[in-house]
Amino acid sequence: MTKRKITELAAVIRSKNAGPYQLTFDFIFKSDEIYQKVKESNVITPELIARLYNIPIKNVISVINYDPARAIKATIVRPRPSGALGETDVYGAQQHAPLLDIEIPWEE
Secondary structure (H helix, E strand, O other): OEEEOOOOEEEEEEEEEOOEEEEEEEEOOOHHHHHHHHHOOOOHHHHHHHHHHOOOOHEEEEOOOHHHEEEEEEEEEOOOOOOOOOOOOOOOOOOOHHHHEEEEEEEO
């Protein structure tokens, strides 16, 4: 079985604020078939998000599959509130980089 990078499979990978105390990450896939394969792989889990962001699992609020949008959404507690002293990304739009190296097991 081969692996494919998430960047090959998703049309959109982004991060953004979900209020001042949370960040949310969206994976929106190119097709229903790709979305179903990624969802069924069970690779994108709270444990993976916690490991990628070096946070306790309790700080991963949710990882949900949203079939109507062919999307997977993960939400975490922000390490620092938006706009707090020392916080470097007020909008949360630059926090998705750790997600870009995810690999999904793939059978053609």
